[in-house]
Amino acid sequence: MTGFGYNVNGFGVGSSKAFVTLSYAVVAGGGGGGVGTGGAGGGGAGGVLEYASIANTFEIGVAYNVTVGAGGGIRTSGNDSTFFTTTATGGGRGGDYNTAGSSGGSGGGAGYLNTTSASGTSGQGNAGGASAGNVGPYYGGSGGGGKSAAGTDGEGSGAGAGGAGKQLVLDGNNVLDQYGDPKFVAGGGGGGAYQRPGASGGSGGGGNGSGSSAASTAGTGYTGGGGGGGGDGSLGQLKYYGSSGGSGFIAISYPSTLTVTLSAGIGSTTATVGSYKIISIISAGASDTITFG
Numbered sequence: 663m664t665g666f667g668y669n670v671n672g673f674g675v676g677s678s679k680a681f682v683t684l685s686y687a688v689v690a691g692g693g694g695g696g697v698g699t700g701g702a703g704g705g706g707a708g709g710v711l712e713y714a715s716i717a718n719t720f721e722i723g724v725a726y727n728v729t730v731g732a733g734g735g736i737r738t739s740g741n742d743s744t745f746f747t748t749t750a751t752g753g754g755r756g757g758d759y760n761t762a763g764s765s766g767g768s769g770g771g772a773g774y775l776n777t778t779s780a781s782g783t784s785g786q787g788n789a790g791g792a793s794a795g796n797v798g799p800y801y802g803g804s805g806g807g808g809k810s811a812a813g814t815d816g817e818g819s820g821a822g823a824g825g826a827g828k829q830l831v832l833d834g835n836n837v838l839d840q841y842g843d844p845k846f847v848a849g850g851g852g853g854g855a856y857q858r859p860g861a862s863g864g865s866g867g868g869g870n871g872s873g874s875s876a877a878s879t880a881g882t883g884y885t886g887g888g889g890g891g892g893g894d895g896s897l898g899q900l901k902y903y904g905s906s907g908g909s910g911f912i913a914i915s916y917p918s919t920l921t922v923t924l925s926a927g928i929g930s931t932t933a934t935v936g937s938y939k940i941i942s943i944i945s946a947g948a949s950d951t952i953t954f955g
Contacts, residue, residue: 680722682916682954685832687712689847689911690750690767691731691740692881693806695854695869695891695904698759701774701803701816702893704824704851704863704871705907706753708740708886709767709786710809725951728928730943733881733907739766740886743910751783753907754790756806756851756891763790768807768825771853771891774816787848788812791822800858803871806850806888808864813850820858821873824850824888827866832915835935837942847885847911854878854893854904863890867908872901881908884944912943916954923953
């Protein structure tokens with residue numbers, strides 16, 4: 663029944679809380695590429711978690727924690743990203759020559775000669791590639807895993823490509839990048855190669871592996887892409903090294919009638935699409951918060 667303006671349930675006064683329905687995606691930082699003269703593995707992409715139309719969870723006027731994970735440095739796994747209780751796992755580092763990659767949101771690729779495939783986290787990403795073993799004459803590290811596909815195995819004929827990432831869509835609307843184009847995230851880093859070109863990173867920010875033609879490249883910032891693996895050190899010290907993974911990213915879709923309040927450490931952009939707003943968060947530290955009102 664109703665009395666004095668409050669809903670009365672049993673002996674208590676009913677809740678007057680108001681909630682906002684959200685859709686969101688959380689992308690962790692990508693793993694860095696490995697190091698090695700004979701072809702190192704590419705870094706695994708940061709894990710991706712997506713949720714649609716979450717109701718009765720996020721309360722109007724309450725501050726919720728949000729953290730964007732940094733990409734891993736060379737030989738280093740990526741860092742987790744979080745929104746409220748959702749945590750996406752950082753991408754695994756790529757393996758050095760004859761070394762396995764590390765597990766993560768997506769697994770890092772194995773260096774040449776190593777036949778171990780590093781696993782991705784269930785629901786967040788895929789495994790990194792593994793070497794076919796000593797099958798020369800050319801050496802190739804394996805690609806890191808991506809959100810949509812595993813990394814390609816390294817072979818005697820060359821390095822393996824990074825696994826593909828994916829496009830982010832919330833409430834039927836494309837999440838856009840800083841150029842106004844559809845946002846792709848979580849591509850795996852390409853493997854490095856010996857006396858061959860390095861392999862390409864996966865779509866969604868994966869960096870390219872090092873090889874005979876070029877040094878490795880980093881995962882793209884704000885995508886969680888894995889860094890490219892190192893390759894042919896005989897062609898110059900720079901080409902021996904892998905590269906860093908890309909930093910993570912968080913996108914939240916909410917009704918355009920609402921506003922958000924952000925703590926000082928958050929970097930973001932907001933776009934209005936029909937009846938929704940999509941906030942793209944590119945930087946946020948461990949103590950940062952977002953409040954809907």
